[in-house]
Amino acid sequence: MTDFGKTAQTWSLVAFCAAVSVTLLLCVLTGPDHDDLDEYYTGYRSLSPFRNGLAIAGDYISAATVLTIGGVIALCGYDGVVLAVSTLLSLLLLMFLLAEPLRNTGRFTMGDALARRTPGRSVRIAACLVTFAALVPMMLVQLASTGQLLAFILGFSGTPLKTGCIVGAGTLMIAYAAIGGMRGTAVLHILKIVALLGSGVVVAALVLRTFDWSPGELFGTAARRSGAGSRFLHSGLQFAGEEHPRLDMVSTQFAIVLGGACLPHVTMRMYTADSARQVRRSMSWAVSSVALFMLVITVIGVGATALLGRGGVAAADPHGNTAYLIASRAVLGDHVSRPETLLFTGVTTAIFLTLLASVASMTLACANSLAHDVFASRRSGMPPMRESTVARVSAIVVGAPVIVLAALIQHRSLQPLATLSFCLAASAIAPALIYSLFWRRFTRTGLLATLIGGSVSVLVLMPGTNLVSGSPVSAFPDADFNFFPFTTTGLVSIPLGFVFGWLGTVLRGRRAQREARDRYEAVERLILAGPQRRLR
Numbered sequence: 001m002t003d004f005g006k007t008a009q010t011w012s013l014v015a016f017c018a019a020v021s022v023t024l025l026l027c028v029l030t031g032p033d034h035d036d037l038d039e040y041y042t043g044y045r046s047l048s049p050f051r052n053g054l055a056i057a058g059d060y061i062s063a064a065t066v067l068t069i070g071g072v073i074a075l076c077g078y079d080g081v082v083l084a085v086s087t088l089l090s091l092l093l094l095m096f097l098l099a100e101p102l103r104n105t106g107r108f109t110m111g112d113a114l115a116r117r118t119p120g121r122s123v124r125i126a127a128c129l130v131t132f133a134a135l136v137p138m139m140l141v142q143l144a145s146t147g148q149l150l151a152f153i154l155g156f157s158g159t160p161l162k163t164g165c166i167v168g169a170g171t172l173m174i175a176y177a178a179i180g181g182m183r184g185t186a187v188l189h190i191l192k193i194v195a196l197l198g199s200g201v202v203v204a205a206l207v208l209r210t211f212d213w214s215p216g217e218l219f220g221t222a223a224r225r226s227g228a229g230s231r232f233l234h235s236g237l238q239f240a241g242e243e244h245p246r247l248d249m250v251s252t253q254f255a256i257v258l259g260g261a262c263l264p265h266v267t268m269r270m271y272t273a274d275s276a277r278q279v280r281r282s283m284s285w286a287v288s289s290v291a292l293f294m295l296v297i298t299v300i301g302v303g304a305t306a307l308l309g310r311g312g313v314a315a316a317d318p319h320g321n322t323a324y325l326i327a328s329r330a331v332l333g334d335h336v337s338r339p340e341t342l343l344f345t346g347v348t349t350a351i352f353l354t355l356l357a358s359v360a361s362m363t364l365a366c367a368n369s370l371a372h373d374v375f376a377s378r379r380s381g382m383p384p385m386r387e388s389t390v391a392r393v394s395a396i397v398v399g400a401p402v403i404v405l406a407a408l409i410q411h412r413s414l415q416p417l418a419t420l421s422f423c424l425a426a427s428a429i430a431p432a433l434i435y436s437l438f439w440r441r442f443t444r445t446g447l448l449a450t451l452i453g454g455s456v457s458v459l460v461l462m463p464g465t466n467l468v469s470g471s472p473v474s475a476f477p478d479a480d481f482n483f484f485p486f487t488t489t490g491l492v493s494i495p496l497g498f499v500f501g502w503l504g505t506v507l508r509g510r511r512a513q514r515e516a517r518d519r520y521e522a523v524e525r526l527i528l529a530g531p532q533r534r535l536r
Helices: 006-030 037-045 051-062 063-076 080-103 112-117 121-154 159-210 215-225 229-233 245-262 264-270 277-315 323-330 338-380 384-409 414-438 446-464 490-506 508-530
Strands: none
Touching: 006 121, 006 159, 006 338, 037 159, 037 264, 037 384, 051 112, 051 159, 051 264, 051 277, 051 338, 063 080, 063 121, 063 277, 063 323, 063 338, 063 414, 080 112, 080 245, 080 264, 080 277, 080 414, 080 508, 112 264, 112 338, 112 414, 112 508, 121 159, 121 264, 121 323, 121 338, 121 384, 121 414, 121 446, 159 215, 159 277, 159 323, 159 338, 159 384, 215 229, 215 277, 229 508, 245 264, 245 414, 245 490, 264 338, 264 414, 277 323, 323 338, 338 384, 414 446, 414 490, 446 490, 490 508
Protein backbone atom coordinates (compact mmCIF):
# COMPACT_ATOMS: atom_id res chain seq x y z
CA MET A 1 0.00 0.00 0.00
CA THR A 2 1.47 3.30 -1.07
CA ASP A 3 -1.27 5.91 -0.74
CA PHE A 4 -0.91 8.43 2.05
CA GLY A 5 -3.84 8.62 4.44
CA LYS A 6 -5.43 11.85 5.62
CA THR A 7 -3.93 11.47 9.09
CA ALA A 8 -0.40 11.13 7.71
CA GLN A 9 -0.95 14.12 5.41
CA THR A 10 -2.24 16.26 8.26
CA TRP A 11 0.63 15.31 10.55
CA SER A 12 3.12 15.95 7.75
CA LEU A 13 1.72 19.43 7.13
CA VAL A 14 1.87 20.25 10.84
CA ALA A 15 5.43 18.92 11.03
CA PHE A 16 6.48 20.99 8.00
CA CYS A 17 5.13 24.18 9.58
CA ALA A 18 6.82 23.37 12.89
CA ALA A 19 10.13 22.63 11.16
CA VAL A 20 10.01 25.95 9.30
CA SER A 21 9.24 27.87 12.49
CA VAL A 22 11.98 26.20 14.54
CA THR A 23 14.66 26.46 11.86
CA LEU A 24 13.91 30.13 11.15
CA LEU A 25 14.12 30.88 14.86
CA LEU A 26 17.45 29.05 15.11
CA CYS A 27 18.80 30.97 12.12
CA VAL A 28 17.85 34.25 13.81
CA LEU A 29 19.44 33.19 17.11
CA THR A 30 22.66 31.87 15.57
CA GLY A 31 22.90 34.40 12.75
CA PRO A 32 25.87 36.78 12.48
CA ASP A 33 26.20 40.44 13.33
CA HIS A 34 26.08 42.87 10.43
CA ASP A 35 29.67 44.06 10.82
CA ASP A 36 31.59 40.81 11.19
CA LEU A 37 32.66 39.05 8.00
CA ASP A 38 34.32 36.09 9.72
CA GLU A 39 31.12 35.34 11.58
CA TYR A 40 28.96 35.56 8.44
CA TYR A 41 31.27 33.62 6.12
CA THR A 42 32.70 31.02 8.53
CA GLY A 43 30.74 31.25 11.80
CA TYR A 44 34.03 32.17 13.55
CA ARG A 45 35.13 28.57 12.83
CA SER A 46 33.50 27.83 16.18
CA LEU A 47 31.84 24.49 15.40
CA SER A 48 33.33 21.40 17.00
CA PRO A 49 34.63 18.71 14.59
CA PHE A 50 31.57 16.55 15.31
CA ARG A 51 29.05 19.30 14.54
CA ASN A 52 31.06 20.53 11.58
CA GLY A 53 31.24 16.96 10.27
CA LEU A 54 27.46 16.63 10.50
CA ALA A 55 27.09 19.97 8.69
CA ILE A 56 29.43 18.78 5.90
CA ALA A 57 27.47 15.54 5.59
CA GLY A 58 24.24 17.54 5.50
CA ASP A 59 25.62 19.77 2.76
CA TYR A 60 26.79 16.75 0.80
CA ILE A 61 23.52 14.78 1.03
CA SER A 62 21.14 16.93 -0.97
CA ALA A 63 17.54 16.13 -1.80
CA ALA A 64 18.70 15.12 -5.28
CA THR A 65 21.04 12.61 -3.64
CA VAL A 66 18.26 11.08 -1.54
CA LEU A 67 15.62 10.95 -4.27
CA THR A 68 17.85 10.08 -7.24
CA ILE A 69 20.02 7.42 -5.62
CA GLY A 70 17.02 5.81 -3.95
CA GLY A 71 15.26 5.71 -7.32
CA VAL A 72 18.22 4.25 -9.21
CA ILE A 73 18.68 1.56 -6.55
CA ALA A 74 14.98 0.66 -6.69
CA LEU A 75 14.82 0.52 -10.50
CA CYS A 76 18.31 -0.71 -11.42
CA GLY A 77 19.57 -2.60 -8.37
CA TYR A 78 23.32 -3.17 -8.59
CA ASP A 79 23.96 -0.05 -10.68
CA GLY A 80 22.23 2.05 -8.02
CA VAL A 81 24.40 0.52 -5.29
CA VAL A 82 27.49 1.40 -7.36
CA LEU A 83 26.17 4.96 -7.62
CA ALA A 84 25.84 5.10 -3.82
CA VAL A 85 29.40 3.81 -3.40
CA SER A 86 30.67 6.37 -5.93
CA THR A 87 28.98 9.12 -3.94
CA LEU A 88 30.84 7.98 -0.82
CA LEU A 89 34.11 7.72 -2.77
CA SER A 90 33.64 11.34 -3.81
CA LEU A 91 33.63 12.46 -0.20
CA LEU A 92 36.69 10.29 0.50
CA LEU A 93 38.47 12.01 -2.39
CA LEU A 94 37.65 15.38 -0.86
CA MET A 95 38.85 14.17 2.54
CA PHE A 96 42.22 12.75 1.48
CA LEU A 97 43.18 15.03 -1.42
CA LEU A 98 41.55 18.45 -1.15
CA ALA A 99 40.16 19.16 2.32
CA GLU A 100 43.34 20.31 4.10
CA PRO A 101 44.85 22.30 1.20
CA LEU A 102 41.50 24.05 0.67
CA ARG A 103 41.27 24.92 4.34
CA ASN A 104 44.87 26.17 4.31
CA THR A 105 44.54 28.39 1.23
CA GLY A 106 40.92 29.55 1.28
CA ARG A 107 39.39 32.16 3.52
CA PHE A 108 35.74 32.53 2.55
CA THR A 109 35.20 31.24 -1.02
CA MET A 110 36.67 29.05 -3.73
CA GLY A 111 37.92 32.24 -5.38
CA ASP A 112 40.17 32.82 -2.35
CA ALA A 113 41.77 29.39 -2.78
CA LEU A 114 42.35 29.88 -6.51
CA ALA A 115 43.61 33.45 -6.14
CA ARG A 116 46.20 32.36 -3.57
CA ARG A 117 48.34 31.04 -6.45
CA THR A 118 47.26 33.41 -9.22
CA PRO A 119 46.01 36.71 -7.79
CA GLY A 120 43.79 38.83 -10.01
CA ARG A 121 40.21 39.94 -10.37
CA SER A 122 39.76 37.92 -13.56
CA VAL A 123 40.40 34.71 -11.59
CA ARG A 124 37.83 35.67 -8.96
CA ILE A 125 35.19 36.59 -11.55
CA ALA A 126 35.77 33.31 -13.41
CA ALA A 127 35.48 31.39 -10.12
CA CYS A 128 32.20 33.17 -9.37
CA LEU A 129 30.77 32.39 -12.82
CA VAL A 130 31.69 28.72 -12.55
CA THR A 131 30.21 28.60 -9.04
CA PHE A 132 26.92 29.91 -10.44
CA ALA A 133 27.05 27.54 -13.42
CA ALA A 134 27.61 24.51 -11.17
CA LEU A 135 25.08 25.35 -8.44
CA VAL A 136 22.15 27.10 -10.14
CA PRO A 137 21.06 23.93 -12.05
CA MET A 138 21.13 21.96 -8.79
CA MET A 139 19.15 24.69 -7.04
CA LEU A 140 16.52 24.47 -9.77
CA VAL A 141 16.31 20.72 -9.24
CA GLN A 142 15.83 21.11 -5.49
CA LEU A 143 13.18 23.84 -5.75
CA ALA A 144 11.21 22.23 -8.57
CA SER A 145 11.28 18.95 -6.62
CA THR A 146 9.73 20.74 -3.65
CA GLY A 147 6.44 21.29 -5.46
CA GLN A 148 6.35 17.73 -6.78
CA LEU A 149 7.25 16.20 -3.43
CA LEU A 150 4.73 18.18 -1.39
CA ALA A 151 2.03 17.46 -3.97
CA PHE A 152 2.85 13.76 -3.69
CA ILE A 153 2.80 13.75 0.11
CA LEU A 154 -0.12 16.11 0.75
CA GLY A 155 -2.30 14.80 -2.07
CA PHE A 156 -2.85 17.82 -4.33
CA SER A 157 -2.17 18.00 -8.06
CA GLY A 158 -2.90 21.55 -9.22
CA THR A 159 -0.09 23.50 -10.85
CA PRO A 160 -0.88 26.73 -8.90
CA LEU A 161 -0.45 24.91 -5.59
CA LYS A 162 2.84 23.36 -6.74
CA THR A 163 4.05 26.77 -7.86
CA GLY A 164 3.05 28.20 -4.48
CA CYS A 165 5.16 25.54 -2.75
CA ILE A 166 8.14 26.44 -4.96
CA VAL A 167 7.77 30.16 -4.19
CA GLY A 168 7.39 29.46 -0.47
CA ALA A 169 10.44 27.17 -0.33
CA GLY A 170 12.45 29.67 -2.39
CA THR A 171 11.57 32.49 -0.05
CA LEU A 172 12.70 30.35 2.88
CA MET A 173 16.00 29.50 1.20
CA ILE A 174 16.75 33.21 0.74
CA ALA A 175 15.85 33.90 4.37
CA TYR A 176 18.04 31.07 5.69
CA ALA A 177 21.03 32.22 3.64
CA ALA A 178 20.65 35.95 4.34
CA ILE A 179 19.79 35.68 8.04
CA GLY A 180 21.74 32.63 9.17
CA GLY A 181 24.97 32.89 7.24
CA MET A 182 27.38 29.98 7.54
CA ARG A 183 26.56 29.10 11.15
CA GLY A 184 22.79 29.33 10.67
CA THR A 185 22.85 27.02 7.65
CA ALA A 186 25.18 24.68 9.57
CA VAL A 187 22.56 24.34 12.32
CA LEU A 188 19.97 23.63 9.64
CA HIS A 189 22.14 20.90 8.14
CA ILE A 190 22.81 19.33 11.53
CA LEU A 191 19.07 19.09 12.23
CA LYS A 192 18.49 17.71 8.76
CA ILE A 193 21.16 14.98 8.94
CA VAL A 194 20.03 13.89 12.41
CA ALA A 195 16.40 13.64 11.24
CA LEU A 196 17.38 11.91 8.00
CA LEU A 197 19.65 9.35 9.64
CA GLY A 198 17.33 8.75 12.61
CA SER A 199 14.20 8.11 10.55
CA GLY A 200 16.13 6.25 7.85
CA VAL A 201 17.73 3.79 10.25
CA VAL A 202 14.33 2.92 11.73
CA VAL A 203 12.73 2.42 8.29
CA ALA A 204 15.69 0.31 7.11
CA ALA A 205 15.35 -1.85 10.23
CA LEU A 206 11.63 -2.33 9.52
CA VAL A 207 12.41 -3.36 5.94
CA LEU A 208 14.95 -5.92 7.11
CA ARG A 209 12.50 -7.21 9.75
CA THR A 210 9.91 -7.75 7.01
CA PHE A 211 12.38 -10.12 5.33
CA ASP A 212 13.42 -11.90 8.54
CA TRP A 213 16.59 -9.80 8.90
CA SER A 214 18.06 -11.54 5.87
CA PRO A 215 19.76 -9.29 3.28
CA GLY A 216 19.88 -12.27 0.92
CA GLU A 217 16.11 -12.69 1.10
CA LEU A 218 15.62 -8.95 0.62
CA PHE A 219 17.78 -8.78 -2.50
CA GLY A 220 16.41 -12.06 -3.86
CA THR A 221 12.81 -10.87 -3.54
CA ALA A 222 13.69 -7.56 -5.14
CA ALA A 223 15.33 -9.35 -8.08
CA ARG A 224 12.25 -11.52 -8.62
CA ARG A 225 9.88 -8.54 -8.47
CA SER A 226 12.06 -6.28 -10.59
CA GLY A 227 11.11 -7.97 -13.85
CA ALA A 228 14.80 -8.22 -14.70
CA GLY A 229 15.64 -11.37 -12.75
CA SER A 230 19.33 -11.88 -12.04
CA ARG A 231 20.24 -8.79 -14.10
CA PHE A 232 18.94 -6.70 -11.18
CA LEU A 233 21.90 -7.98 -9.16
CA HIS A 234 24.50 -7.40 -11.88
CA SER A 235 25.96 -4.42 -13.68
CA GLY A 236 24.38 -2.91 -16.79
CA LEU A 237 20.66 -2.50 -16.11
CA GLN A 238 20.76 1.30 -15.77
CA PHE A 239 22.39 1.79 -19.16
CA ALA A 240 20.96 -1.26 -20.91
CA GLY A 241 19.36 0.77 -23.70
CA GLU A 242 22.38 2.96 -24.37
CA GLU A 243 24.75 2.68 -27.32
CA HIS A 244 27.85 2.16 -25.14
CA PRO A 245 26.57 1.01 -21.74
CA ARG A 246 29.91 0.26 -20.07
CA LEU A 247 31.55 3.48 -21.18
CA ASP A 248 28.40 5.35 -20.16
CA MET A 249 28.64 3.89 -16.68
CA VAL A 250 32.33 4.83 -16.41
CA SER A 251 31.53 8.38 -17.56
CA THR A 252 28.80 8.70 -14.94
CA GLN A 253 31.02 7.43 -12.13
CA PHE A 254 33.82 9.86 -13.02
CA ALA A 255 31.36 12.75 -13.02
CA ILE A 256 29.93 11.72 -9.64
CA VAL A 257 33.27 11.09 -7.92
CA LEU A 258 35.09 14.20 -9.15
CA GLY A 259 32.06 16.48 -9.34
CA GLY A 260 30.63 15.66 -5.93
CA ALA A 261 33.97 16.35 -4.26
CA CYS A 262 34.28 19.82 -5.81
CA LEU A 263 30.81 21.33 -5.68
CA PRO A 264 31.33 24.84 -4.21
CA HIS A 265 28.71 24.58 -1.46
CA VAL A 266 30.52 21.49 -0.14
CA THR A 267 34.08 22.82 -0.41
CA MET A 268 33.12 26.06 1.38
CA ARG A 269 32.58 24.01 4.55
CA MET A 270 36.32 23.35 4.62
CA TYR A 271 36.88 27.01 5.52
CA THR A 272 34.88 26.63 8.74
CA ALA A 273 37.49 24.38 10.39
CA ASP A 274 39.91 26.09 12.77
CA SER A 275 42.92 23.91 11.98
CA ALA A 276 44.13 21.08 9.78
CA ARG A 277 43.51 18.64 12.61
CA GLN A 278 39.95 19.85 12.95
CA VAL A 279 39.23 19.54 9.24
CA ARG A 280 40.52 15.94 9.32
CA ARG A 281 38.30 15.10 12.28
CA SER A 282 35.34 16.89 10.71
CA MET A 283 35.75 14.95 7.48
CA SER A 284 36.00 11.68 9.43
CA TRP A 285 32.59 12.36 11.00
CA ALA A 286 31.19 13.43 7.63
CA VAL A 287 32.40 10.28 5.87
CA SER A 288 31.01 8.08 8.65
CA SER A 289 27.61 9.79 8.47
CA VAL A 290 27.42 9.55 4.67
CA ALA A 291 28.53 5.90 4.72
CA LEU A 292 25.75 5.08 7.19
CA PHE A 293 23.19 6.90 5.06
CA MET A 294 24.30 5.12 1.87
CA LEU A 295 23.81 1.81 3.66
CA VAL A 296 20.37 2.94 4.81
CA ILE A 297 19.26 4.16 1.39
CA THR A 298 20.45 0.92 -0.21
CA VAL A 299 18.24 -1.13 2.10
CA ILE A 300 15.26 1.19 1.61
CA GLY A 301 15.69 1.41 -2.18
CA VAL A 302 15.96 -2.36 -2.61
CA GLY A 303 13.09 -2.70 -0.13
CA ALA A 304 10.88 -0.53 -2.36
CA THR A 305 11.29 -2.99 -5.22
CA ALA A 306 10.90 -6.02 -2.96
CA LEU A 307 7.69 -4.66 -1.40
CA LEU A 308 6.04 -3.01 -4.42
CA GLY A 309 7.76 -4.40 -7.49
CA ARG A 310 9.54 -2.38 -10.13
CA GLY A 311 6.23 -1.52 -11.75
CA GLY A 312 4.85 -0.09 -8.53
CA VAL A 313 7.93 2.11 -8.07
CA ALA A 314 7.85 3.33 -11.68
CA ALA A 315 4.10 3.97 -11.52
CA ALA A 316 4.61 6.52 -8.73
CA ASP A 317 7.45 8.20 -10.65
CA PRO A 318 9.14 7.05 -13.89
CA HIS A 319 12.56 7.96 -12.49
CA GLY A 320 11.87 6.31 -9.13
CA ASN A 321 12.38 9.57 -7.23
CA THR A 322 9.60 8.70 -4.77
CA ALA A 323 11.02 5.24 -3.98
CA TYR A 324 12.36 6.35 -0.60
CA LEU A 325 8.96 7.66 0.45
CA ILE A 326 6.76 4.87 -0.87
CA ALA A 327 9.03 2.23 0.65
CA SER A 328 8.78 4.02 4.00
CA ARG A 329 4.99 3.93 3.69
CA ALA A 330 4.69 0.40 2.30
CA VAL A 331 6.76 -1.21 5.05
CA LEU A 332 4.22 -0.01 7.63
CA GLY A 333 1.44 -2.15 6.13
CA ASP A 334 -2.26 -1.48 5.58
CA HIS A 335 -3.18 -0.60 9.15
CA VAL A 336 -0.92 2.13 10.46
CA SER A 337 -0.70 2.81 14.18
CA ARG A 338 -0.08 6.23 15.67
CA PRO A 339 3.64 5.56 16.30
CA GLU A 340 3.98 4.40 12.69
CA THR A 341 2.21 7.54 11.50
CA LEU A 342 4.66 9.62 13.50
CA LEU A 343 7.55 7.65 11.96
CA PHE A 344 6.31 8.36 8.44
CA THR A 345 5.85 12.01 9.41
CA GLY A 346 9.48 12.01 10.54
CA VAL A 347 10.57 10.64 7.15
CA THR A 348 8.63 13.28 5.20
CA THR A 349 9.88 16.05 7.49
CA ALA A 350 13.48 14.88 7.03
CA ILE A 351 13.06 15.02 3.24
CA PHE A 352 11.47 18.46 3.50
CA LEU A 353 14.35 19.73 5.67
CA THR A 354 16.79 18.23 3.18
CA LEU A 355 15.22 20.25 0.37
CA LEU A 356 15.28 23.49 2.36
CA ALA A 357 18.80 23.02 3.71
CA SER A 358 20.25 22.10 0.33
CA VAL A 359 18.93 25.12 -1.55
CA ALA A 360 19.81 27.45 1.35
CA SER A 361 23.43 26.26 1.36
CA MET A 362 23.76 26.58 -2.42
CA THR A 363 22.23 30.06 -2.29
CA LEU A 364 24.73 31.02 0.41
CA ALA A 365 27.67 29.73 -1.66
CA CYS A 366 26.57 31.71 -4.74
CA ALA A 367 25.80 34.85 -2.72
CA ASN A 368 29.15 34.69 -0.88
CA SER A 369 31.04 34.33 -4.14
CA LEU A 370 29.16 37.20 -5.77
CA ALA A 371 29.73 39.51 -2.80
CA HIS A 372 33.31 38.56 -1.95
CA ASP A 373 34.83 37.65 -5.32
CA VAL A 374 33.08 40.21 -7.54
CA PHE A 375 31.93 43.23 -5.54
CA ALA A 376 34.47 43.27 -2.70
CA SER A 377 37.38 42.62 -5.08
CA ARG A 378 36.39 45.59 -7.24
CA ARG A 379 37.54 48.02 -4.59
CA SER A 380 40.08 47.37 -1.88
CA GLY A 381 39.15 48.04 1.69
CA MET A 382 35.38 47.61 1.42
CA PRO A 383 34.03 48.06 4.98
CA PRO A 384 33.03 44.75 6.60
CA MET A 385 29.50 45.96 7.34
CA ARG A 386 29.00 46.94 3.72
CA GLU A 387 30.33 43.61 2.40
CA SER A 388 28.08 41.74 4.82
CA THR A 389 25.11 43.76 3.57
CA VAL A 390 26.10 43.06 -0.04
CA ALA A 391 26.26 39.34 0.74
CA ARG A 392 22.74 39.40 2.17
CA VAL A 393 21.39 41.34 -0.80
CA SER A 394 23.21 38.92 -3.10
CA ALA A 395 21.15 36.09 -1.63
CA ILE A 396 18.04 37.85 -2.97
CA VAL A 397 19.72 38.57 -6.32
CA VAL A 398 20.60 34.89 -6.65
CA GLY A 399 17.39 33.42 -5.26
CA ALA A 400 14.69 35.43 -7.02
CA PRO A 401 15.54 34.36 -10.61
CA VAL A 402 16.01 30.76 -9.46
CA ILE A 403 12.48 30.73 -8.01
CA VAL A 404 11.02 31.97 -11.30
CA LEU A 405 12.98 29.45 -13.38
CA ALA A 406 12.07 26.58 -11.04
CA ALA A 407 8.38 27.39 -11.42
CA LEU A 408 8.75 27.41 -15.22
CA ILE A 409 10.56 24.05 -15.49
CA GLN A 410 8.69 22.12 -12.81
CA HIS A 411 6.97 19.85 -15.35
CA ARG A 412 10.16 18.95 -17.19
CA SER A 413 12.57 16.15 -16.40
CA LEU A 414 15.07 17.50 -13.86
CA GLN A 415 17.75 14.85 -14.28
CA PRO A 416 19.70 16.79 -16.98
CA LEU A 417 20.12 19.73 -14.61
CA ALA A 418 21.48 17.59 -11.76
CA THR A 419 23.83 15.86 -14.19
CA LEU A 420 24.93 19.25 -15.56
CA SER A 421 25.98 20.41 -12.07
CA PHE A 422 28.14 17.35 -11.43
CA CYS A 423 29.71 17.48 -14.91
CA LEU A 424 30.60 21.17 -14.55
CA ALA A 425 32.17 20.60 -11.14
CA ALA A 426 34.12 17.59 -12.45
CA SER A 427 35.25 19.20 -15.72
CA ALA A 428 36.05 22.76 -14.64
CA ILE A 429 36.36 23.07 -10.85
CA ALA A 430 38.17 19.78 -10.14
CA PRO A 431 41.02 20.37 -12.65
CA ALA A 432 41.34 23.99 -11.53
CA LEU A 433 41.67 23.03 -7.84
CA ILE A 434 44.00 20.08 -8.43
CA TYR A 435 46.31 22.08 -10.69
CA SER A 436 46.25 25.16 -8.42
CA LEU A 437 47.01 23.19 -5.28
CA PHE A 438 49.60 20.75 -6.60
CA TRP A 439 51.17 21.84 -9.94
CA ARG A 440 54.09 24.20 -9.50
CA ARG A 441 54.12 25.65 -13.04
CA PHE A 442 50.38 26.28 -13.32
CA THR A 443 49.76 29.81 -14.63
CA ARG A 444 46.85 32.24 -14.57
CA THR A 445 46.23 31.55 -18.26
CA GLY A 446 46.06 27.83 -17.53
CA LEU A 447 43.61 28.42 -14.68
CA LEU A 448 41.29 30.56 -16.82
CA ALA A 449 41.55 28.07 -19.68
CA THR A 450 40.55 25.25 -17.32
CA LEU A 451 37.58 27.08 -15.81
CA ILE A 452 36.27 28.44 -19.10
CA GLY A 453 37.21 25.56 -21.39
CA GLY A 454 35.93 22.85 -19.06
CA SER A 455 32.63 24.68 -18.59
CA VAL A 456 32.14 25.35 -22.30
CA SER A 457 32.85 21.72 -23.21
CA VAL A 458 30.10 20.56 -20.82
CA LEU A 459 27.62 23.18 -22.03
CA VAL A 460 28.26 22.23 -25.66
CA LEU A 461 28.01 18.46 -25.15
CA MET A 462 25.17 18.27 -22.62
CA PRO A 463 22.33 19.22 -25.04
CA GLY A 464 23.33 16.27 -27.21
CA THR A 465 22.76 13.64 -24.51
CA ASN A 466 19.62 11.53 -24.28
CA LEU A 467 18.76 13.15 -20.96
CA VAL A 468 17.81 16.28 -22.88
CA SER A 469 15.97 14.72 -25.85
CA GLY A 470 15.31 11.48 -27.67
CA SER A 471 13.60 9.41 -24.95
CA PRO A 472 10.18 9.42 -23.23
CA VAL A 473 11.73 10.50 -19.91
CA SER A 474 14.03 13.21 -21.28
CA ALA A 475 13.53 16.94 -20.73
CA PHE A 476 12.19 17.33 -24.29
CA PRO A 477 10.59 13.96 -25.10
CA ASP A 478 9.07 15.14 -28.38
CA ALA A 479 12.41 16.26 -29.82
CA ASP A 480 15.48 14.32 -30.85
CA PHE A 481 18.71 16.22 -31.40
CA ASN A 482 21.12 13.67 -29.92
CA PHE A 483 24.67 13.91 -31.14
CA PHE A 484 26.55 12.68 -28.04
CA PRO A 485 26.24 8.94 -27.37
CA PHE A 486 26.51 9.10 -23.56
CA THR A 487 24.26 10.09 -20.67
CA THR A 488 26.87 12.35 -19.08
CA THR A 489 29.68 14.37 -20.60
CA GLY A 490 32.35 13.26 -18.13
CA LEU A 491 34.22 10.84 -20.40
CA VAL A 492 35.09 13.69 -22.78
CA SER A 493 34.72 16.94 -20.80
CA ILE A 494 36.80 15.91 -17.76
CA PRO A 495 39.93 15.10 -19.81
CA LEU A 496 39.31 18.28 -21.81
CA GLY A 497 39.26 20.32 -18.60
CA PHE A 498 42.71 19.02 -17.66
CA VAL A 499 44.01 19.41 -21.23
CA PHE A 500 42.84 23.05 -21.40
CA GLY A 501 44.72 23.83 -18.19
CA TRP A 502 47.87 22.12 -19.45
CA LEU A 503 47.71 23.85 -22.83
CA GLY A 504 47.07 27.25 -21.28
CA THR A 505 50.14 26.81 -19.09
CA VAL A 506 52.45 25.38 -21.75
CA LEU A 507 51.53 27.96 -24.40
CA ARG A 508 52.11 30.81 -21.96
CA GLY A 509 55.86 30.23 -22.20
CA ARG A 510 58.73 29.24 -19.93
CA ARG A 511 59.08 32.64 -18.32
CA ALA A 512 55.49 32.64 -17.10
CA GLN A 513 55.93 29.07 -15.87
CA ARG A 514 59.04 30.04 -13.88
CA GLU A 515 57.16 32.93 -12.31
CA ALA A 516 54.29 30.59 -11.45
CA ARG A 517 56.75 28.12 -9.92
CA ASP A 518 58.30 30.86 -7.79
CA ARG A 519 54.87 31.98 -6.57
CA TYR A 520 53.98 28.38 -5.73
CA GLU A 521 57.19 27.85 -3.76
CA ALA A 522 56.39 30.98 -1.75
CA VAL A 523 53.05 29.49 -0.64
CA GLU A 524 53.85 25.76 -0.84
CA ARG A 525 54.33 25.37 2.90
CA LEU A 526 51.02 27.13 3.52
CA ILE A 527 49.16 24.93 0.99
CA LEU A 528 50.50 21.63 2.27
CA ALA A 529 51.02 22.29 5.98
CA GLY A 530 48.87 25.31 6.80
CA PRO A 531 49.86 28.44 8.72
CA GLN A 532 52.66 27.84 11.18
CA ARG A 533 51.92 28.64 14.80
CA ARG A 534 54.60 30.05 17.03
CA LEU A 535 55.86 27.87 19.83
CA ARG A 536 55.71 29.47 23.23
